Amino acid sequence: MSTIVLIGASRGIGLELARQYAAAGDRVIATARDDAGAERLQQAGVHQILRVDVAKPASVSGLAWQLDGEAVDVAVYVAGVGHRADATSPPTQNDFDHVMHTNVLGAMQVIPQVAPLVEAGRNGQGGVFGFVSSGLGNITQAADSDWWLYRVSKAALNMAVASARHSYPRAAMVCLDPGWVRTDMGGPSAPLSAEDSAAALRRNLTQITLSSSGQFVHRDGVAYDTW
Ligand SMILES: NC(=O)c1ccc[n+]([C@@H]2O[C@H](COP(=O)([O-])OP(=O)(O)OC[C@H]3O[C@@H](n4cnc5c(N)ncnc54)[C@H](OP(=O)(O)O)[C@@H]3O)[C@@H](O)[C@H]2O)c1
Numbered sequence: 001m002s003t004i005v006l007i008g009a010s011r012g013i014g015l016e017l018a019r020q021y022a023a024a025g026d027r028v029i030a031t032a033r034d035d036a037g038a039e040r041l042q043q044a045g046v047h048q049i050l051r052v053d054v055a056k057p058a059s060v061s062g063l064a065w066q067l068d069g070e071a072v073d074v075a076v077y078v079a080g081v082g083h084r085a086d087a088t089s090p091p092t093q094n095d096f097d098h099v100m101h102t103n104v105l106g107a108m109q110v111i112p113q114v115a116p117l118v119e120a121g122r123n124g125q126g127g128v129f130g131f132v133s134s135g136l137g138n139i140t141q142a143a144d145s146d147w148w149l150y151r152v153s154k155a156a157l158n159m160a161v162a163s164a165r166h167s168y169p170r171a172a173m174v175c176l177d178p179g180w181v182r183t184d185m186g187g188p189s190a191p192l193s194a195e196d197s198a199a200a201l202r203r204n205l206t207q208i209t210l211s212s213s214g215q216f217v218h219r220d221g222v223a224y225d226t227w
Pocket residue numbers: 007008009010011012013014032033034037052053054055056078079080081082102132133134135177178179180181182183184185186187190
């Protein structure tokens with residue numbers, strides 16, 4: 001039985017990861033922001049539900065205390081918000097803050113609290129810390145400016161992880177591309193179900209070792225060769 005921590009798991013890919021890990025018999029600790037999200041996590045079989053709003057540093061600051069010295073085998077930062085507008089208009093200050101605080105600041109607040117617990121995972125060999133990023137954050141493969149602000153946030157998240165892993169050498173820290181997935185964010189036209197994306201991510205996370213730390217990987221485990 002592994003100990004799994006999922007941050008931002010009340011809907012979509014995160015909720016599906018919670019459901020699958022719990023069904024596989026793992027001990028799942030997951031976060032939600034409100035009662036409805038906590039209720040969904042309870043239905044999914046999650047063992048411990050924490051209340052965390054990643055966009056609010058005061059809310060994140062209690063995370064290490066709530067996790068109380070757990071050795072974490074797999075942690076996944078799933079929380080994220082989208083923004084579709086392209087580069088023909090500037091983002092408003094509010095939109096910028098909302099997207100960047102959730103997708104980047106939240107991860108940067110969470111890392112120092114959770115990464116040491118991941119280093120203690122897998123019986124002291126070091127666990128895996130995944131961050132759900134997006135192919136839209138790949139700078140060299142940017143084909144248009146759709147989702148401009150979102151792209152910027154995921155590219156920044158990728159750098160946050162690629163650099164932070166040097167401070168936590170016993171945790172395998174990777175960015176994950178879940179594919180285009182049918183969730184509230186991905187919309188109904190997306191080709192992948194949340195079930196299939198989460199199942200692929202779980203398989204991939206099992207195979208990740210320290211030698212992969214700092215990589216940006218597709219859901220099936222194949223690493224991007226550009227960022
Ligand atoms: N769907 C896709 O095609 C796709 C593709 C590439 C990457 N991704 C990434 O995959 C991740 C999950 O997305 P999804 O498709 O599952 O979207 P989703 O269904 O909209 O779920 C987003 C999740 O993030 C949580 N969240 C948002 N803001 C938060 C905050 N301030 N604090 C804590 N949790 C917060 C939401 O919680 P609430 O219920 O409280 O709002 C929800 O659980 C995101 O990082 C997204 O960028 C998705």
